[in-house]
Amino acid sequence: MCNSMDISSSQGSKDRISELPDYLLHECLALLEMKNAAQTSILSRRWRYMWTHHLTNLDFDPNSMYPEEYATFLTHVAESRKYFAWINQVVNIHQGPCIDKFRVEFHYYSSCATQLGKWVKFALSKRVKELVLDLTGISLLGDDYSEKGFPLGFDMLRHPPCYTGITALQSLHLQYVNVSQEFIEFLLFHCRHLERLFLSLIPLSRLTVRTSKLKYLTILMSTGNLEYLEIDAENLLYFQYRDERHNEGPCMVFKNLPKLVETSFCGGFCRSPFPIFNKLVLFSKQLNKLSLEFEAISSNHMNLAIPEGVVIPTFPNVKHFTCTIICWGHSCILSMKRFLKACPMLEEFKLQVDFMTIAEKLIEARELQEVDLENENEIEEMNNSETGFVREAVVENRNEEEQSYPKLRILELVGFAGTSCDVQLALAIVSYASSLETIICDPAGVRYSCTGNVFWLDPSTQHKAAKRRARKLAKIVAPKVTVMIV
Template structure:
């Protein structure tokens, strides 16, 4: 009797699996987009029908190991495994666009620079809307080993769909950020944290859509000028510097925290 029940249960499961597998590709991809990247990739073992379905996800590509605490002697191996994982996923990805691209792990700018540059160009080519790089290190990042955001090899004007840019423990110059502000007509959110490369920054322009600006712990920053009609929120924590705010009629949330170096 028990065997009969088990057999009927297995047949029911197979029937349900077949019914799901018969759904249109668009619905299956929509379902997979609700999962994490790892969970979506695991579905490739279900059947031949599912094998490459996850590679068409357009909603978000998130590679986040930022919560993983490693022993220092294991860091190099973990970095290689992380880079290999990201590269493997990007090589398989077939969707024409992605909405969000996020990387969170302790990566240095010496051994990983070429890979990170390639990831950014991948996101650029997919018309990414939200780009986030968080390369924070549990062991601390030395200025010499930080990843530097490309300033010449990157065609910023191709980021014409970008709405949000977040860079943490990434060295980026004011010139590059200003290029984003000028060339990305839909950019509404900008966050820069722990960047040694940021010295001077001008945020101005009548056509700027920027609504949210956060600058935190950029210890080499000397001058910050802001003139933005649509800016609603501005948060700053860092060295005490000259910081004129002009033409910000929509600004309703301001937070300051400073220190003298």
Template sequence: MEKTSEKVDKGGLCLEDHISGLPDVVIVSILSLLTMKEAGRTSLLSKRWRYMWTHITGLNFDALHVIYEVLLGNKELEVERPLYLSWVNQVLKLYNGPSIDQFRVQFDLDESCRFDIDNWVNFAIEKRVKRLELDFPVSWGSTGYNFPDTGRITNHLHSLSLGFTICNSLTNLLLAHVNVTGQVLEYFLTNCPFLEQLSVEASDCLVNLKVPNVSIKLKCLEIIYCHYVESIEISAMNLVSFKYFGPKIGLPFKNLQEPVEMYIGGEYCKYLIYNFLGISSYLSQLESLTLHMNSIKNSIGLAKFPVFNKLKQLELRISAIENEDLMVFAPLIEACPFLYKFVLELQLSKFVRRKRRRFTSRPHQYLKVVEFIGFAGLAIDVELAMYLIKSAVMLEKITFDPRNPLLIGSPWEFMETKEKKTARKRAKYLGTKLPAGVALVIL
């Protein structure tokens, strides 16, 4: 590549093209900030720009918008899938960069695409990829990528097809809606010594996983919506973040330092809530905790919590019906004396109206930021909001967001409903209960 400058004749005036005068490495950096299709369009600017985009460091083949169009009935998967395969293959054929920072594929691909997928993975590894992401969400039924319980296409990634022994470049591996076994994951962990993040979502083939002690660089492990997991053993000494949503398993931690961030959901969440005291030694350094459960009933009961002296952020992701009681989480909030931020993400599955219950509150000296996502303005969440308004004596900001959590990021995210309007009215009412100086945000 060479450094040149060009002049453009516009209306009899000769204007110098300062962008084309920049060094190639700077232009490539700028193009890397664009989407793949935007970067590709710059090839029409001039001869110099024709192949400039083929050196960008990030190959992001995100086509989630097409999947939404299929869901809406505006496009057909049988037509779009071959077009997607052709697009990716054509870009890889033209690519001239020596290495890539990110290789991301996101589209509804099935077993018939295995040959292409294997070639893409091998291409990325040969280009010394740092961040490899494969995401194959389905495009029928619901949005599919949130709770992939049924109707999942079987996509397999086999270790025999990977074609590499050692990959010193890979730092992040994310596999979503890819049926991958524990054996394959251990293959990556063993042969990618600098892997820092491993994320697996919605794999029906994952049953047992052992994270070997050779994974000294691994900092973040995420295993979510893998509903057939039976055991996980982690020996990664430097792990600081553990995210798990799935069936009940034994304590996964072995020979490692206490995690700083934890996300726990599914059946394992209920088990953990009743066993927090038994594993408190593993939680002494915890700064961020997210609990994700599909129901409140029988999930808290008489559970006792250790004191989380370092916890700064607590997030509850709850699916519930209106007559359930979020106030059962008050003891957990009070067990976090230095909590700075509290987030509730509420998904109401059924409306059974009831009256608000009375409660007592204890002063909380450090809680300053509160967020309600999926705020309905009903007894179930208004009670908790009032509790936090009264107890958080140093509160600085409270946000009420009436959007359905499952629809955030989708075309239906901002669809206006009667329920949202009602929720905003209730949020305004709660705003009148705030002390002077507290910022109220209603989305």
């Protein structure tokens, strides 16, 4: 018996993973993150260099290298050098014929252009499918700061493996990279498998996207250089555009977008709904997801108001609508009434309110007065007010078919403060949305945006008060609607 126990014990400790055929081991390694795959080199001689042949996901995420000191990595030259050394070590010993993903993320400065160029050539020569250059232009690592970003152009393709390898690209993410209109057109023409294109902080004045393969396109501009944008992409499903300029943005020409179902417009150029409507009207009837951001230019919110007679495009197939309003106070959310009417099939509506002024100034404003939700007379007076959301809706049109939102199931209020406007909006939607199941109140989302900086409310004051008002609202709408407080 003693011998049999020894035999079973010996069999139980046997390395059965190493007995697997090579192709299965390769599959296992491909599923591991790069850091974990490299650690397998200590298992045995057979495993020592196996990961260098079969690792296909080269995601140099600084958060994995500096999980607790990411800010230190961003601000210290010594830490950035460690990051570069990590990338160089992997690049130099990698033996595989191809890679699926190559991603780097750091603050770009001009003296590292040669280093970065070497990595891009490596990735392209390996026929990379997803290339991510997630760079920023904040000069924290030295004085040799370049305002135009990393230069990526035709010089990179003089290396023959890069010229042939670039055709394998399926996803391209360029942030703070200096590319020309001609080079992007070249990529779109030769990268026959390219389905995702992300462009951020790219110094372009004109851009034409003409392709039959692209499915996802994101353009984020902060400097406002873009003056003309043309998109002709018959298979495009998703389009996002952000522009921080406080005007109507670039001239946009949309051609042949029969499959576009989701779009997002945001930034400083969205100070008025009218330019956005003009851009959406061509494909408003085919969208099923819509995300818009508006910015109020003054405390009276007149730029968010829609005068009588102005026709809003209808969105008959939109089921998910997200709207962010950067404003001076809560009264601007009352403008949402006509937007919701334009989406008769809406199922989920998310409204986020960000403020442009500091908390003390807002608290003094009339629109931020707290509502006593336990006082029935005050609620009735609010609803009967000539300026109230509910009263205005009823007076304007009593046609239930026009006013109702029959499919709306979820209402999410990010930045809920429990003001009269918050409550009026919630109660009006409860009245008109016969299928409404849940209201999500997120007081933690209340924040202030001032000169590019974000200030969150003190959780010990306004946050707690908003939660208290949300609990009172839950009692009013129960049991018809469930209120979730996050």
